[in-house]
Amino acid sequence: MAYQALYRKYRPASFDDVVGQKHIVQTLKNAISKNRIAHAYLFCGPRGTGKTSIAKIFARTLNCTGENPPCMECENCRLSLSGTHPDIIEIDAASNNGVDEVRSLIDRVGYAPLEGKYKVYIIDEVHMMTSGAFNALLKTIEEPPAHVIFIFATTEPHKVLPTILSRCQRYDFSKVSHRDIQERLSYVCQQESVNADEEALSLVAELADGGMRDALSILDQCIAYEQDHLTIDDVREIYGVVQPEEIGNLVENLTPEKANDAIESLKVIENKGMDMKRFTADLISLYKDSLLQEMAAQTNLISEKRKQVIEKSFLPQPVDKRIQILNDLMNLYNKLAYSSNVMDYIETILLKNALWKPQTLVQTAPYPASKPMNLPRYEKQPPVQNPSEQKSDGKIQSNPQTINIVKNEKKPDLAKQFWNMNVSRETSEKAENHQSEFRFSEDFLLSLLVGATKAEKTSDLDHMKNGGKYLTDLEFAKFAKSMSGARIAASGSNYILLGVQSVLVKDNINGLEQSLGYESFTNQLLGKPKKVFAITMDEVANLFSAYKKRSAAQTLPSAAMIEVLLPSTTEEIPVEEQLKKRFENLTIQDD
Numbered sequence: 014m015a016y017q018a019l020y021r022k023y024r025p026a027s028f029d030d031v032v033g034q035k036h037i038v039q040t041l042k043n044a045i046s047k048n049r050i051a052h053a054y055l056f057c058g059p060r061g062t063g064k065t066s067i068a069k070i071f072a073r074t075l076n077c078t079g080e081n082p083p084c085m086e087c088e089n090c091r092l093s094l095s096g097t098h099p100d101i102i103e104i105d106a107a108s109n110n111g112v113d114e115v116r117s118l119i120d121r122v123g124y125a126p127l128e129g130k131y132k133v134y135i136i137d138e139v140h141m142m143t144s145g146a147f148n149a150l151l152k153t154i155e156e157p158p159a160h161v162i163f164i165f166a167t168t169e170p171h172k173v174l175p176t177i178l179s180r181c182q183r184y185d186f187s188k189v190s191h192r193d194i195q196e197r198l199s200y201v202c203q204q205e206s207v208n209a210d211e212e213a214l215s216l217v218a219e220l221a222d223g224g225m226r227d228a229l230s231i232l233d234q235c236i237a238y239e240q241d242h243l244t245i246d247d248v249r250e251i252y253g254v255v256q257p258e259e260i261g262n263l264v265e266n267l268t269p270e271k272a273n274d275a276i277e278s279l280k281v282i283e284n285k286g287m288d289m290k291r292f293t294a295d296l297i298s299l300y301k302d303s304l305l306q307e308m309a310a311q312t313n314l315i316s317e318k319r320k321q322v323i324e325k326s327f328l329p330q331p332v333d334k335r336i337q338i339l340n341d342l343m344n345l346y347n348k349l350a351y352s353s354n355v356m357d358y359i360e361t362i363l364l365k366n367a368l369w370k371p372q373t374l375v376q377t378a379p380y381p382a383s384k385p386m387n388l389p390r391y392e393k394q395p396p397v398q399n400p401s402e403q404k405s406d407g408k409i410q411s412n413p414q415t416i417n418i419v420k421n422e423k424k425p426d427l428a429k430q431f432w433n434m435n436v437s438r439e440t441s442e443k444a445e446n447h448q449s450e451f452r453f454s455e456d457f458l459l460s461l462l463v464g465a466t467k468a469e470k471t472s473d474l475d476h477m478k479n480g481g482k483y484l485t486d487l488e489f490a491k492f493a494k495s496m497s498g499a500r501i502a503a504s505g506s507n508y509i510l511l512g513v514q515s516v517l518v519k520d521n522i523n524g525l526e527q528s529l530g531y532e533s534f535t536n537q538l539l540g541k542p543k544k545v546f547a548i549t550m551d552e553v554a555n556l557f558s559a560y561k562k563r564s565a566a567q568t569l570p571s572a573a574m575i576e577v578l579l580p581s582t583t584e585e586i587p588v589e590e591q592l593k594k595r596f597e598n599l600t601i602q603d604d
């Protein structure tokens with residue numbers, strides 16, 4: 014017997030054999046059982062996802078005369094299984110796109126079916142039809158004889174005339190999931206007595222990119238190459254596929270410091286004889302999957318192994334950077350067919366993106382992960398005049414009592430520098446766009462998380478419940494009010510990071526902290542003086558996901574060291590005086 018390609022041999026014969034497309038299969042089954050058959054269907058979706066297979070099964074089921082259709086035994090089923098049923102007519106519009114072909118089709122439409130109950134026209138790649146042919150068909154679709162059913166299949170529904178679209182029941186086929194394809198491949202290998210590693214089948218499923226037919230064709234080719242035992246390396250060799258781990262290592266080096274390493278690993282890949290167009294496609298696919306994984310970590314469209322690579326090498330990069338690279342690579346991919354110097358192009362794109370910087374230059378990350386950095390901008394600024402120097406009337410002589418929690422004196426007081434460096438009071442002309450006045454660098458916020466403990470948070474949560482009783486307190490009302498409704502994102506021994514609902518509340522709290530300080534209030538409320546920082550709930554969510562990634566990449570900053578100044582608690586000094594004193598130690602940048 015002549016060799017039959019796997020995709021033909023394992024083409025589903027009944028609805029139960031179909032891999033994926035569960036919602037479509039169920040709807041069509043219901044339509045048949047309730048005898049609610051439409052006269053025109055449009056099956057849209059990527060190639061190899063089962064559009065024509067399901068169309069044939071639908072036609073077979075409609076014409077079956079046995080019990081539990083399709084019974085596979087009656088005359089209609091046998092004819093349709095062998096592809097010779099006179100009433101199931103397949104037309105490939107890509108080759109039969111002329112008006113004449115459609116005319117002859119229309120001429121035959123009027124005749125009653127020869128064997129079955131329905132005459133089913135399956136028109137594949139219907140978007141390829143000329144508009145003349147479309148128009149000729151239109152009248153027939155408008156008023157078809159009762160025994161005629163049209164099933165149109167297309168990969169490009171946007172090219173189908175709207176007048177046709179509006180007369181069809183439309184079904185959108187989705188890519189078959191990686192897991193479903195792999196399971197099917199496994200089954201086929203069992204049936205064919207082929208010994209194949211699951212890893213190898215997983216890669217085949219990946220290469221097929223959601224198309225069941227492609228998956229079987231690839232498997233066919235791999236089996237022809239290696240008949241005894243198919244391994245992942247066989248598949249890679251046949252298809253010139255670079256391992257995702259290798260691509261991951263390259264991607265990790267896309268920084269100015271490591272760009273040389275990135276280019277070197279690219280050369281290694283090229284020297285192995287890998288197809289660079291395929292490599293570009295793989296790179297695009299990994300970047301694309303990294304965006305999907307970012308949004309839907311539980312997706313089963315990405316294999317577990319691939320997820321691990323993405324988690325390690327791709328997710329630590331900012332989303333903006335990944336989108337930029339993805340755009341560049343996709344532009345490149347379209348040009349690759351016409352270019353001879355592929356390597357130059359790829360190198361250029363990698364180097365360009367190694368130099369990537371965030372577009373909005375907000376004061377980001379002035380603090381490196383380990384050592385404190387010199388902060389030239391801070392030093393260059395003219396010294397802020399000390400309020401106590403301005404009023405040299407001698408009323409304030411002593412410095413306020415300071416609780417210095419900084420253990421290592423050499424390290425800078427992050428909080429103080431933080432106010433100077435990272436809080437940019439926007440100038441009035443910018444104020445109309447409703448952005449927050451306070452922008453914290455990611456590293457600063459992360460350092461707050463790093464220094465936070467669960468015990469502190471539990472204790473703070475407990476104390477926060479009493480916040481309500483300060484709402485009518487003369488001294489503390491504004492502090493208590495500002496914090497009501499806020500949620501604790503993290504608590505350190507001398508600071509607290511709050512998540513709040515709006516930018517307004519955020520600015521209110523940070524403004525209060527900057528001008529007056531929360532120490533006295535937190536001393537009352539929480540039992541010890543703490544600084545208070547606020548960000549919006551959205552920023553909290555982003556911060557936590559940044560924490561996860563940076564933690565995985567081991568690039569978290571060291572714990573924040575916040576200095577807390579507690580004004581003297583002796584009752585002789587009035588509140589106003591205490592506040593004035595606080596200004597001595599808190600420099601505020603107003604320009």
Ligand SMILES: [Zn+2]
Pocket residue numbers: 076077078079082083084085086087088089090091
């Ligand atoms: Zn039958």
